[in-house]
Amino acid sequence: MPAVKRPHPGSEGADGRTPRGRIDPLLKVSKVRACSECKRQKIKCEMKTGEPSCSGCIKKGHKCVVNNELHQFIEESHEWKSYYVSQLEQVRAAVYDLLRRNEMPDLSTYAVTHHRSTPIMEPSAPQAAAVIEHMNSSSAMAMTRENSQEPALEESELVAAPMRSLYEVTKLRNLRSNLNSVSNGPSPPSVLEQDLISRGCVSLDEAEMLFSVYSRTINQFLWGGIAMLHPDLESVRRASSLLTAAILAVAALHIPNDTDLLNTCYKEFVSLVSQSTLNRYHTLDDIRALTIGAFWLSDLSWKLSSRAVSIATEMSLHQCVRKMLKGDMSQYEGAEVWYLLYVLDHQFSTAYGRPPIIREDVAIRNFETFLECPESSQRDIRLIAQVTLFAILSKAYDLFGSDTDQEISEDSFVRIREFNVEVDRWRLRWQPQHLVSPYVGTYPSKGVALHYHFAKFQINSLSLRSITPSAKLSTDRKEAADMAISSAIATLNMVLEEPDIRNSIVGVNLYTHAMVAFSTVFLLKIAWNWKATSLNVDQAQVYNMVERIITLMSGVRASEKHITFHIANGLRRMMTHLRMRECKRIEIQTDGPEGIKETVSPGFGIFDENWHDFANVMDVFDFLQPGHWPSD
Known part of the structure; x- marks a missing residue:
């Protein structure tokens, strides 16, 4: 009879016996x-x-x-644990140092995200193996096939995109386009638990304040809130962490005396953008987040706009209007985002002097179908007005190009006059359709007039491209140049004199700031270099307007990193430099043919003759590149 082993205390089962097969x-x-x-x-x-x-x-x-193998295992386990405990302490010390250097909250404020009702348990061996396998697979190139039947050749499209045919042949998942993702479904539930509010980077009260600032004011300048449709902060947080971070960062940019809050929100937004770079699946709210960042964050604008267009084309938003033409009105929201991206893309292609990505396709030509959709509203009218304006400017860009060394010919002024007529008709058509807003007053209607002057200025300033102040101007060229001057003056007058434009100067998007800066610099250069010509420019009037613009820009209530302060400081430096040059005017006595004494003024340094690139607004004295946002 085998010997009975003495049970260890606490190892008995419900009946007081040691469970069979169990060894303590x-x-x-x-x-x-x-x-x-x-x-x-x-x-x-x-x-x-x-x-x-x-x-x-x-x-x-x-x-x-x-x-004894077990004894050796215990000793080795002790050594292993000691080694990794020391490694963990080193990692913890490094994290503390990084958080301190970047002025981020203490490590203890970062909560572990798990369900409160679920106890924290050590992962089992199969679970740990699954986690390791997932980590390895995410870093490896995925070449997995779809779990579906082989395609029937008689059922597939005859003429399709080449990659679609490649997908039909290989059935590789990583070749499949995200074609059916125009729905704006919510992100996974864990999004809300992992955002910067849940982690304690920004308190809920601060986030609510920032959301209110954005939704009630800033969002309304973007054609009636077309880039953010959520009614409250919780809805945004459940929809997209990227959209949440974009809204908070842009709102924080408009809050005075709280740079730390801006830096925190900005870093979170940049981090999420970086993480999403290689993601295959996105929502419409993710695209909206990128557009919001592009419209207001000057150092990211070009990168974010091109990234947003790239994601949208992958989601086939460019096909939404074509489907609406066939009667599918469910494509309305995707089409609206595509029109928003068209305006974004063309605003910054103009500002940076670069060719646009989105061309005038069937969607742009058939905007009437979009406006006839039952869901269409006042915000869509404001958006489509911008679309049609940039369609005109795109034709001018395609015709004249952006080569600043290329003088336009005398025959080109016929086309410039035609573009002027198109812009006049554009204003007559769209300005009456813009109603008073309960949030921004008459800004929608006045904004049409402001963009009208922007467009006339851009088109007519081409007349002076690659022309020197000493050149003799033809009648047509002088007429266009004078129209460019009057349009630039009208732009500054609207900013200074129209209450709803003046009061909105801090909240409008980056393109408006760029065009105001461009108009101002253009007039300064004309007043200095071209004052002796027959052009219609009053130097005293220009100087007075610039001083008033400086006062307006420097007096806004916003973060010190807001672009208006950098515009004001840049213009102030230019005016100081100009005054100094005038005081130090050097008289050079030269004997002319008849003994006439001539006074020659030195060139105004940065105001040289090579200023004729009307499109490259962003390079004007680095007004819109104030440096890295996060402070060290």
Whole structure:
């Protein structure tokens, strides 16, 4: 009869017995065999806890060797744990140092995201293996096939995109376009638990304040809030962490005396944009987040706008209007985002002097179908007005190009007059359709007039491209140049004199700031270099308007990193430099043919003759590149 083992206290089952097949680990660990020396001498081997050798070997000075795999495992486990505990402490110290250097909250403020009702447990071996496998697979190139039947050749499209045919042949998942993702479904539930509010980077009260600032004022300048449709902060947080971060960052840019809050929100937004770069699946709210960042964050504008267009084309938003033409009005929201991206793309292609990505396709030509959709509203009228204006400017860009060394010919002024007529008709058509807003007053209607002057200025300033102040101007060229001057003056007059434009100067998007800066610099250069010509420019009037623009820009209430302060500081430096040059005017006496004495003024340094690139607004004295946002 086999010997009965004594059960270990606490190991009994419900009936007081030790469960069958269960061996208590403590009993197992206590069965350590004698060391080799004690075995040889056939004496009792006593191993004390924490001692590397048994009592007999310590007493006699022998090397204690235990041929026991479990004992060796315990020793190796102890060494392994000690090593990784030290590694963990080093990582913790490094994280603390990084948080301190970047002025971020303490490590203790970052909560562990898990369900409160679920206890924290050590992962089982299969679970750990699954996690490791997932991590390895995410960093490896995925070449997995779809779990579906082979395609029937008689059912597939005859003429399709080449990549679609490649997908039909290989059925590789990573070749499949995200064609059916125009729905604006919510992100996974964990999004809300992992955003910067849940992690304690920004308090809920601060976030609510920032959301209110954005939704009630800033958002309304963007054609009635077309880029953010959510009614409250919680809705935004559940929809997209990227959209949440974009809204908070842009709102924080308009809050005075709180640079830390801006830096925190900005860093979160940049981090999420970087993380999303290689993601395959996006929502419409993710695209809206990129557009919001592009419209207001000057150092990211071009990168974000091109990224947003790239994602939209992958989601086939450019096909939404075509589907609406076939009667599918469910494509309305995707079409609206595509029109928004068209305006964004063309605003910054104009500002940076670069060719646009989105061309005048079937969607742009058939905007009437979009406006006839039952869901269409006043915000869509404001948006489509911008679309049609930039369609005109795109034709001018395609015709005349952006080569600043290329003088336009005398024959080109016929086309310039035609473009002027198109812009006049554009204003007559769209300005009456813009109603008074409960949030921004008459800004929608006045904004049409402001963009009208922007467009007339851009088109007519081409007349002076690659022309020197000493050149003799033809009647047509002088007429266009004078129209460019009057349009630039009208732009500044609207900013200074129209209350709803003047009061909105801090909240409008980057393109408006760029065009105001461009108009101002243009007039300064004309007043300095061209005042002796027959052009219609009053130097005193220009200087007075510039001084008033400086006062307006420097007096807004916003973060010190807002672009208006950089515009004001840049213009102030230019005016100071100009005044100094006037005071130090050098009279050079030269004897002309009849002994006439001529006064020659030195060039105004940065105002040289190579200023004729009307499109490259963003390079004007780095007004719109104030440097890195986060402060060290």
